[in-house]
Amino acid sequence: MRQTLAREFSNLIERGWDRQLRLAVTGLSRAGKTAFLTSLVYQLRHAGLEARLDLFPAAREGRLMGAQRIAQKDLGVPRFPYDNAMASLDGTPPRWPEPTRGISELRLHIRYRPQRSGVLGALGSSNATLTLDLFDYPGEWLLDLPLLEHDYLSWSQRQQMTLTPERRAMAKEWLSAMETLDPAAEADEAELATIAEHYAQSLRSAREAGFADLQPGRFLLPGDLEGAPVLQFFPLLDLTRDDRRRLEALPQQSVYRTLARRFAYYQQHVVKPFYREHFRRFDRQIVLVDVLGALNAGPERFEDLSRALATLMQSFDYGQRSLFTRMFSPRIDRLAIAATKADHVTPDQHPNLVALLEALLAEPIKDLRFADVPVKALSLASIRATQAHEVEQQGKRIQALRGVTLEGEETLIFPGEVPPHLPQHDFWARQGFAFHGFRPLSRDTRGEGLPHIRMDAALDWLIGDKLT
Known part of the structure; x- marks a missing residue:
């Protein structure tokens, strides 16, 4: 002290x-x-x-x-x-x-x-x-801060909005397990842990595919919380505001109340201390x-x-x-x-x-x-x-990049044009942009x-x- x-x-x-x-x-x-x-x-x-x-x-x-x-x-x-x-x-x-x-x-x-x-x-x-x-x-933890603005029901609704067709394909096992889950039934600890792992795996797959809006972040980097019940929750789907009174009247041992309790614990004991001890300073x-x-x-x-x-x-x-x-x-x-x-x-x-x-x-x-x-x-x-180069093509001087790819291949490329505004449908239809990963430049020993x-x-x- x-x-x-x-x-x-x-x-x-x-x-x-x-x-x-x-x-x-x-x-x-x-x-x-x-x-x-x-x-x-x-x-x-x-x-x-x-x-x-x-x-x-x-x-x-x-x-x-x-x-x-x-x-x-x-x-x-x-x-x-x-x-x-x-x-x-x-x-x-x-x-x-x-x-x-x-x-x-x-x-x-x-x-x-x-x-x-x-x-x-x-x-x-x-x-x-x-x-x-x-x-x-960790970038994965940053997106947990907005959880403080939600309760379990509103968070579940928001997560459902992020399930685009591609995200749904990555969450197939989780969505399949959810089909037979009754929010009013008595919670089975083993079943909830299994479904939570399916949900976490869907988040990991989405991250590998380049998605960023993923919650909770600790599911991706659990640290010392791995295996703890606080990380064994997931959103319930197809819930509306009109369901709130009925759901909150369910017994404490119900699936819904158990998941809501774990979500609240995650907010109070994981997210809030992280925000209070670090981000406010x-x-x-x-x-x-x-x-x-x-x-x-x-x-x-x-x-x-x-x-x-x-x-x-x-x-x-x-x-x-x-x-x-x-x-x-x-x-x-x-x-x-x-x-x-x-x-x-x-x-x-x-x-x-x-x-x-x-x-x-x-x-x-x-x-x-x-x-x-x-x-x-x-x-x-x-x-x-990379290093910038100019090359001649059809009588015109154009800018290009020279570098070594992550696989070790020397290359000279023109990656394409970056749109100066939010891209519209025609940009994606043209597929006019593609950049490659490069190794860092070697530094001179002198x-x-x-x-x-x-x-x-x-x-x-x-x-x-x-x-x-």
């Missing part, structure tokens, strides 16, 4: 002086959180050396002296595996880092020379330090979105991503910060939304990629701007995997930096104002 109080007091002092920043790196599965965090740490540690950060004024002006990893104060949270990630990237052949499977954290001290103005300038300080706390969370946030992956996968998955993102954006506490809120009630006061894997399309398509991202998140962005929360949309490649696209712009937006 004494150590916890000391840690919190130390954090309050740093936050009071605005010398501590908590950055949440969030996103759905396969959005590239591990690659982003690895690149962010690398670029800051190697600022002024091999890192190329021309769009980051503190680095361009020579004021950013670098960063150092220090021990995090919360010893109960795993440390982000930066060294393992770099070892993968420096392997022969280079490999993408393994995605994290749970919460991880990393603390950096960033040393910089402030501009000669403000309090630090008046005191004559030659340099200053910003403590940057980085938080990484952030100052800045970046949401990473694999727009290209959804575009590549087809209309059902693209619409699914749109729903998932809209739901996700409702779960965070946004607003301007004062000195008081910074110290005692942190809120996210600046947000970046990034379309990742920008190196998987040619440079001339990057503006379209940003426009498509903004179209996907049009309503949340409008709400944020109305609330005067600064938000920036951009495209980036945390770790570049000290070549970790190549990226617009990581410097992301850094400037997220922390640049704290380094002035």
Whole structure:
């Protein structure tokens, strides 16, 4: 208890002086959180050396002296595996880092020379330090936060709405088992566990197929809850609001009341503590979105991503910060939304990629701007995997990409055009877009930096104002 109080007091002092920043790196599965965090740490540690950060004024002006990893104060949270990630990237052949499977954290001290103005300038300080706390969370867990807005009946109704024809095909065993399940019958523990596993398997199949709007997230990454009754529930189908009074009058031992009780327990003992202990403490946030992956996968998955993102954006506490809120009630006061894997399309398509991202998140962005929360949309490649080339075809110069596929084959491709707005039926009918997965670029052993696209712009937006 004494150590916890000391840690919190130390954090309050740093936050009071605005010398501590908590950055949440969030996103759905396969959005590239591990690659982003690895690149962010690398670029800051190697600022002024091999890192190329021309769009980051503190680095361009020579004021950013670098960063150092220090021990995090919360010893109960795993440390982000930066060294393992770099070892993968420096392997022969280079490999993408393994995605994290749970919460991880990393603390950096960033040393910089402030501009000669403000309090630090008046005191004559030659340099200053910003403590940057980085938080990484499994994408599968993020979509559990909106569960807090539902009870079991309304959640079941929402899940039924997500059962598109393709999702139904993946849930065949679960749907078959549900046909003979009577919500009013006495619950059979073994039967519920079997049906819950069928439901979890349908979610895993949907994730592998590229779907994102999947709940509950712990069914995909159960961690220490694997096998616990709290994860042995599932939605009941074909229920309406008119059924509520009849269902809630059923005995406690009924299927419906048992599933509703487990759902409520999941909300209270899994989702709420996760939200309270982690998500309410952030100052800045970046949401990473694999727009290209959804575009590549087809209309059902693209619409699914749109729903998932809209739901996700409702779960965070946004607003301007004062000195008081910074110290005692942190809120996210600046947000970046990034379309990742920008190196998987040619440079001339990057503006379209940003426009498509903004179209996907049009309503949340409008709400944020109305609330005067600064938000920036951009495209980036945390770790570049291709090189842009121009080739001549039928007398015209066109842009293409050169890289090494995940299977080890060198290739030169033109992946297609990204629509600058939400795609209509004719786009899907043409099948005019297809991108391939690539290995990371091999780094020169003579000290070549970790190549990226617009990581410097992301850094400037997220922390640049704290380094002035």
